[in-house]
Amino acid sequence: MHIVVDDLLGPEIVNFLQDHIDEMQRITPPESKHALDIDDLRKPDITFWSVWDGAQLLGCGALKELDDHHGEVKSMRTEPRRKRAGVASALLDHMIQTARQRGYHRISLETGSTDFFMPAQALYRKHGFSYCEPFAGYEEDPNSVYMKIDL
Numbered sequence: 001m002h003i004v005v006d007d008l009l010g011p012e013i014v015n016f017l018q019d020h021i022d023e024m025q026r027i028t029p030p031e032s033k034h035a036l037d038i039d040d041l042r043k044p045d046i047t048f049w050s051v052w053d054g055a056q057l058l059g060c061g062a063l064k065e066l067d068d069h070h071g072e073v074k075s076m077r078t079e080p081r082r083k084r085a086g087v088a089s090a091l092l093d094h095m096i097q098t099a100r101q102r103g104y105h106r107i108s109l110e111t112g113s114t115d116f117f118m119p120a121q122a123l124y125r126k127h128g129f130s131y132c133e134p135f136a137g138y139e140e141d142p143n144s145v146y147m148k149i150d151l
Helices: 011-027 087-101 115-126
Strands: 002-005 048-054 055-065 069-076 106-112 128-132 146-149
Touching: 011 055, 011 069, 048 087, 055 087, 055 106, 069 087, 087 106, 087 115, 106 115, 115 146
Parallel strands: 069 106
Antiparallel strands: 002 048, 048 055, 055 069, 106 146, 128 146
């Protein structure tokens, strides 16, 4: 398994991200969907990684710079057949290490509050994230939870 910065141009990642957006639209009310589309993920304040095993795409995630000391986890997704195989943990560790190297003091994230998102919340708690108030323009929403880790 290797993690690479991705330019978001390959058909595999484009399709993978479209599946992510489609899934979020199916399970999250439109006013509560915060998943970024591919054009937003290409913005210069976002670093996007994909995770590969040879030629097989296993997962992806992004780190958005909110300011010089604060980042936000975006677009975490694991290939459904590879869930609970360590892909998301490896990528999240990589993102935390990158944030530390950049001098961030905190990483925050928004994720869903329904049962579908419980494995994601458990992953973040396992890596030291705790629940917090909305940040960076997010507002209280019964369909969202907010988490942070101080570095």
